[in-house]
Amino acid sequence: MEIEAATVSKGRPREFCVDAALAAALRVFWSKGYEGASMADLTEAMGITKPSLYAAFGNKEALFNKALDLYEREKTDYMRAALDAPTARGVAERLMYGALDMYSCPENPNGCLGVISSVACGAEAECIREAVVARSATAKQAMLERFTRAKDEGDFPDDVDPAGLAAFLTAMNQGMAVQAGAGATRAELERLVETGLKLWPGR
Amino acid sequence: MEIEAATVSKGRPREFCVDAALAAALRVFWSKGYEGASMADLTEAMGITKPSLYAAFGNKEALFNKALDLYEREKTDYMRAALDAPTARGVAERLMYGALDMYSCPENPNGCLGVISSVACGAEAECIREAVVARSATAKQAMLERFTRAKDEGDFPDDVDPAGLAAFLTAMNQGMAVQAGAGATRAELERLVETGLKLWPGR
DNA sequence: CAATTTATATACCACCCGTTATGGAAATCG
């Protein structure tokens, strides 16, 4: 039983770059959501034909999961960097401005793949939603742990709840994603972030 | 040229209640989104056949817009009541707890029809998104006017921006909708609301 | 009771969906 894929290919090598194709697929899912992205959309953007796609990625769901991996890999990076900030306020700043940069970057599709996929999800694609929600939960959990530590360190008053702050930041992030998807400008999102930080406890 | 529909029907009267059918359609759109709701889903929930639906409502898009009217009519009520609160903090309280009640009512589908429809919207249904976004904009505008008045009345410090507060409340509402759609419990949403109110300026 | 007008029910349309079978081209290994 072969576990590893063959390191030396015997037949004709594939003519496209898997990583580039996956990046293209991510953009399509990011723009249209899981169900909104048709195989025709995907193959056209990826520059390959359907049989090639199925041979390389399995099926639509597997392709989405790999695209989601790619998306989260980058996003996780910026979140981890944010959680490494020395103070809770620093964490909030980096998280919100990071989200702002992501959502207002003109090269990115509008909105957040996670929000799009968890909201726009017909019953048939329940497993997609579950996968996305699970990842979102781990992100929230990481925030919670960071803020419990921050509370111990006296970063904010005792009457505010670390779990509440984590939920708050999550909601702000989701709200930004929705407004960005609806066409909000960077200036509008900036004002939202600044207001959120003005309300943030402490300092 | 007849402008008004005939007030006295001549032929066989329809056997179903239009309002009840529309309410059923609203629940389907609310649960599955515009594109996720198929005509089969709709007719089954409404208890009528496709020709009856098309005769009574026109087509899928017209049906959605009427369902959206119905949805907004109720939601607008609670928002207007919220904006009538004497203080800005009262407005925020009523808006957030109103949203909480709406999103955690077990009889309602999860999430917010507006968020679902604006986020989960393939290119073909662009007009749907535009309709939803336009309504959301008017709601935000009403908040903005209320908070500019509140600022003149000294409800919160001068260094906070009324437009920022409106965007903030909108984002909180959207975040609650996303988290509710993802299966958050009422307790979790309550904690989010309480944190939001704890951060609210003044008092 | 006719005649008319409308609602309903069945069936159907062309199209798009995700997925796969088929046939031929191309590159590697012996």
Place this chain on the structure above:
DNA sequence: CGATTTCCATAACGGGTGGTATATAAATTG
């Protein structure tokens, strides 16, 4: 070179989509 293995392109599959034509049933008007 020959054999083999894999990739690519075309086309088709069954099923679901929004929307509709046709025919029958039912109620109102005269």
